[in-house]
Amino acid sequence: MKEKVTIYDIAKALNITAATVSRALNNNPKISEATKTLVMETAKKMNYEQNRFALALKSGKSHNVGVIVPFINRNFFSSIIRGIEEELYPKGYHVIICQTHEDAKKEEETVQNLLNAQVDGILMSVSKTTQQVRHFKKILKSNTPLVFFDRIKEMDGVSTVTINDFQGGYMATKHLIDVGCTRIAHATVDLALPIYKHRFEGYKQALEDHDIAYNDDYLITTKSDIDAGEKAIKKLLKLKNAPDAIFSASDYAALGAIQQLNVLGIKVPDDFAVVGFSNEPFTQFMELSMSTVDQSPVEMGKTAARVFLEQMKEPNLKIMKKVELSPELIVRKSSSKLTANNKQI
């Protein structure tokens, strides 16, 4: 397999300089028509393809937008990407997707990689393990628009699109109180990340507003996966005053919780109610469908894309926009024990 044909190969074939080849290909008036024709024909014969990125080096426009997410296989993120594409594709932009697998190092490398690829903008959700912001500063320094969605870092000059996670946590918890639960546990993923911190704060506020004392033992930190949810339930049920419900900031952990409750013979929702967060598609197909909080991810993606387009339209302005969407509680079987009798819901 041969290396790609470069302007150097064409220059060699014609015994002229690479600079002349380059100028001829770019229709530089300093080059004679005869030379231009010769270069063009030779380039064609040698299968040389003038590189759009080489042109982008001059114009600063590649019409590619980089999207970075922790995982592409979470419905939440793939739906955001769909929203971004639906908005950007008709405007002539191509979307390049990269996943970090929650690895801060990989995130830094990916950012550098996309900057090298001369993307016109970066739309991203921050990895859980990211502490440093130097790669974000690099994006800003290179004058590439940066929009954070869902998982953000508060930074001057960066636009953000989030949902009101406080409200989501509040709604989920209030719903569990409304169906008669009084000992409501909360499974969080990482309180250092704003999304989880705000869901937790919503949870606490709902308890306080309903005169239920916050119990530190009921707060448990888990990974966002099935195993972690199983372990969380085992731990919570060992408590002297075991909880009768859980609001999990992750649908996957909530799924693990339900599976473990089944194993232990504890009836969901009658003896233990469960609410997750994210409205992953599996939540409605489960043996016992799961209550959860929907985050309208397609709308989030569209909004992030629109913020980017607005910035592209006004290259001479530095636009910093903060958009917050509202979550929606979806009540399903895993928490609807008293729904029939209880009109509060």
Next chain:
Amino acid sequence: MKEKVTIYDIAKALNITAATVSRALNNNPKISEATKTLVMETAKKMNYEQNRFALALKSGKSHNVGVIVPFINRNFFSSIIRGIEEELYPKGYHVIICQTHEDAKKEEETVQNLLNAQVDGILMSVSKTTQQVRHFKKILKSNTPLVFFDRIKEMDGVSTVTINDFQGGYMATKHLIDVGCTRIAHATVDLALPIYKHRFEGYKQALEDHDIAYNDDYLITTKSDIDAGEKAIKKLLKLKNAPDAIFSASDYAALGAIQQLNVLGIKVPDDFAVVGFSNEPFTQFMELSMSTVDQSPVEMGKTAARVFLEQMKEPNLKIMKKVELSPELIVRKSSSKLTANNKQI
């Protein structure tokens, strides 16, 4: 927001030619040390970042690999991508993901876009609507390694990684015969695509091997979504001699089928057995877990990545490799009506 700094800006600032700036940055011996130092310092001061893609234009290596799939939000494809990343990331490659949404035009544009971005290779699964192969020929012409996985086009010089879809179709159908079904329908997606054609051929062969006549009325072409599965069932049940089972080449259509059977009060699996294809995660969390065929997508991704790496190691050879993986039948509730009594399974 300013445009990106280019070598032309540096040239202007120093009142020298862009060619000189370029040579200085590339450490060309024709340029004096004094000029080099001046250019380097000015470039640094102006936040110029030498572009890896500009370098790639010369070396032909960007260390980016493009992966194109119809959808990122199908577990099958996201798992393949995970396999590709697990194999390539430790070798210093970054994976850029693009989705076509089954749109042939978008696929062509995406290929061109990745070629422009100087990717070192393209690993892809062909869109359902793709008829033309000119964009694949373009990849080959540019000497960029191309590996097809799962959905392939037979082309000279292109390596492929597939699973044995014939075997998958055969296993699923034989299983339905084994549990006592005799009027087995088949929902296909598009017989023009080899994967679906082979599943259909496996289905036919299993019928023939068990002395069941193939019935053309039982073959139905659907989209790979829930709605299409619902419609398929409605249509099949209107037949005079309605089927008692369906093998669907799509898990999503199979899900729609099960939901529609529930609506109609037809008991699954007792009165109607269902087997899907792909082992999407929802299949195990459903009210009635779904039998399906697993395609070991992570392994498929790893294999495709290894084929690419092999080609990169031997740039002077044209390697064409065909790898076929074996599928695995997973029996769950939607088809296990006779499992207890029937030792054939």
